[in-house]
Amino acid sequence: MRLKREQVRFLAGRIVDDLVKEKLIEVDRSDLEMLRVMVDDFVLDQLLIEDRLNDEVRKLLDQYRDKMRRENISYQDMFKMIKKRLIDERNLVV
DSSP states (O other), X not given: OOSOHHHHHXXXXXXXXXXXXXXXXXXXXXXHHHHXXXXXXXXXXXXXXXXXXXXXXXXXXXXXXXXXXHTTOOHHHHHHHHHHHXXXXXXXXX
């Protein structure tokens, strides 16, 4: 995960606060903190999906390291290509 937990919590709070401020959503004051926590949990879940996907891509690349070396394919290019293919196959948004 590229963001620290505190950064995610801060962003979740800002998202909720901005949505309320712009009157894009209506929330009782008593429910604001619960909504912030829900958005925080959602963002964290999405970031963890990407982390798990990156781990899976790294494991796949380990299996093809020799072939990549022989065919002069860069690790970064292959990483991006495999990650994109998995995202497309799984209909993920990352």
